[in-house]
Amino acid sequence: MSKQYDVIILGAGPGGLSAGIYAGRNRLSTLIIEMGQDGGQIALTADIENYPGQMVEGESGISLVARMAKQAENFGVERVQDAVDKVELEGEIKRLHGKKDTYEGKTVIIATGAFPKPIGCKGEASVLGKGLSFCATCDGAFFTGLPVYVVGGGDSAVEEAIFLTKFARKVTIIHRRDELRAAKAIQEKAFANDKIDFLWDSVVDELGGDDVLSFMKVKNVKTGEITEIQADPKDGMFGVFGFIGFSPRTSLFEDMLTLENGYIVTDENMHTNIEGVYAIGDVRKKKLRQVVTAAADGAIAAMEANEYLSK
Ligand code: NAP
Secondary structure (H helix, E strand, C coil): CCCCCEEEEECHHHHHHHHHHHHHHCCEEEEEEEEECCHHHHHHHHCCHHHHCCCCCCCCCHHHHHHHHHHHCCCCCCCEEEEEEECCCCCCEEEEEECCCCCEEEEEEEEEEEECCCCCCHHHHHHECCCEECCCCHHHHHHHEEEEECCCCCCHHHHHHHHCCCCCCEEEEEEECCCCCCCCHHHHHHHHHCCCEEEEEEEEEEECCCCCCCCEEEECCCCCEEECCCCCCCCCEEEEEEEECCEEHHHHHHCCCCCCCCCECCCCCCCCCCCCCEEEEHHHCCCCCHHHHHHHHHHHHHHHHHHHHHH
16 A cells, blocks of 8 residues: 555446546546456447447447546556455545555545346356356357357347357347347347347246256246257257346445445435445446446546545
């Protein structure tokens, strides 16, 4: 521990990086702590087509976020990779204890995001990374020429199913209802894609296989009927991608911040119940979780921190 920052931002997704850009541009000494790869969930997204101004052919979450990170660094924002496992948020100086170091700041912006929900079926843990994945961008190419199943019916599931058709022989979306939740424009693309099929009113009951994922039991929620899907012996396996939503990463803050269904409650200016502590992006209780709303949250929080510091 050597330096006391004006602003410490926890998480380098679009929200955290936008907060960094605004804080750095206001000449606040700013540190962004990220425990893994930059970008959060957006780094798992193959195609970005609804971030305003994004018309670059083939823009991925990773490429967009890399430019955001560079932009923050250009404003003097410091960055460190560390896993914070304890926080002290009360008082004028906040302390974040990581595996490598302890970080001190006058304000903290929490941008820890959310992580994919497990499918919740039997055998799930045994096939993780052996056919079961939660990231099409990371793992899609492993399934080149194989059949792939996507679980979920929201924007993520349908967008990633479309992306997976670049690699897979066929993609089947398994959805628990007979109607998708995804935005209509995304649905239209999926319905027009002849490599995509649908298994409606269905949930995955079990995943399994000896070394790799080679069988799956799917239950029809209306009839209760269970169908077993076996890998074609010529393939030896198939892929399953889970996209059934996300859980907020808030376990660090459970005893100190007001949470609702696990999400941090803030006012419209990103203030939490502790002075000088803000929450932004997908970790915050709100309705629309998008890159553009995370970025907006980040800008607001940084400006609020600036005002708080100048008092
Ligand atoms: P989501 O919108 O919460 O959708 C989750 C889907 O999984 C729903 O279709 C849901 O079914 C299904 N599901 C939930 N629990 C399930 C379970 N236990 N078993 C089987 N199915 C289950 O999650 P998301 O698609 O990841 O999107 C999260 C947020 O990010 C949303 O706000 C979304 O708009 C946003 N997003 C936006 C874009 C974009 O604009 N390009 C891309 C990706 C994500 P039901 O429909 O029956 O509830």
